[in-house]
Amino acid sequence: MRLLRLAIIGALATGALVLAWLSVPSSSPVVITEESSSRDPGMAERGAYVVRAAGCISCHWDRKGSGIAFAGGRALATPFGVFYSPNLTPDVETGIGGWSDEDFVRAVTWGEGIHGEQLYPVFPYTSYSAMGVSDVLAIKAYLFTLKPVKAPQLENKISFPFSWRALMKGWKLLFVDSPQNEDWPRGEYLVRALGHCGQCHTPRNFFGALDGGAHLQGNRSGPDGWRVPALVGATKSNFADWSVEEIAEYLKSGVKPDFDSAQGPMAEVIEDNTKHLTSEDRRAIALYLKSLNQH
């Protein structure tokens, strides 16, 4: 009896501790090691390009609802509910106008909001964590050149328990490595960090975390209900047969080697992002993807 009581007290205490830990706002220490600041000359110009490579606009623009680019408000349906993207324009009240460089780096690479709140991984910080700090700050510099737009955050429609943001702290502990700036070749960096291709093309586990062992092997339940084809070990599609030139051409024009065309979210990715990259970068992406299929 006494033992049972002890066990119950122990369980309650552990639960309380976990709850307390989850509810403490996070503010991971951000070290801006390089001599870089979003105010450095040339950063905004560089950011205009990084923004394309990182695909920011595709989610942070409610195109169908005639919204303003980067002002957010786009709905993204996921197996966990519907998320609305936030406003990235430098409006102080509803956007990121009041954010410091550190705040921005913390959000993009750690998934921590300005008030220490946990960001949902629908924002792909699990990929962006491998971004170089100077690339992150270049994005910020570019965003701060935009016209501030007043666009309050729309409320996400997520079911319990996921509606409880603090839970993401535990999720991160289980599934996310702390940010690391990997020394990847350009193509790999574009695919894995900036382009965050795996966020759609890699399958997820029960908890919505990317299955690291199945990198780019396709995802049956992609965004907005789309089935996302495999880029590695493709059996159903013939992607594995595409040449480097054909992959690069697809990322530029949206036309596949068989003259079919990109559709759905990938058509947006090409239109908003990859067609604006340099041909060297498109080729680097193609070379990296090709290398994954040569084992």
Next chain:
Amino acid sequence: MKVWICALVAGLALSAGSVLASAALTPQQIVDDRVAGMKALGGNLKGARTATDAAGAKAELAKAIAFTETMQSRFPKGTGIGDAGVAKSRALQDIWTKPDQFKSAIEALSSALKAADAAAGDQAKFDAAFGALGKSCKGCHDQFRGPEAP
């Protein structure tokens, strides 16, 4: 009275004609045949693009041009998404509600193919023609093709 009879006869003849034209195929068979044709068209274009000489490219393009001439007839009304007897199709109803735009989309493909045919042998021009050709494929798909079934 005479006018009425004439109209009736003409109407009967027309419907008999359209019945005859599609008598052999169910709507889904028309769709399947169309899909197979589109795949073959893609194969012809890829063949032309990767042909080692102008003659090879022209031979593939000739097949593509011939197919494109039958394009309109491959989209009889009642063979799109949601039509009776069509279980699987990606053809949007816009094909039939915006017939003029659909017609010009086919014409865009047709002229892009002819331009590519004329450019065969001149690599730079041929590349450019294929760029335009890809755009015509995409233009029509974006406008008139629905998403792939999950």
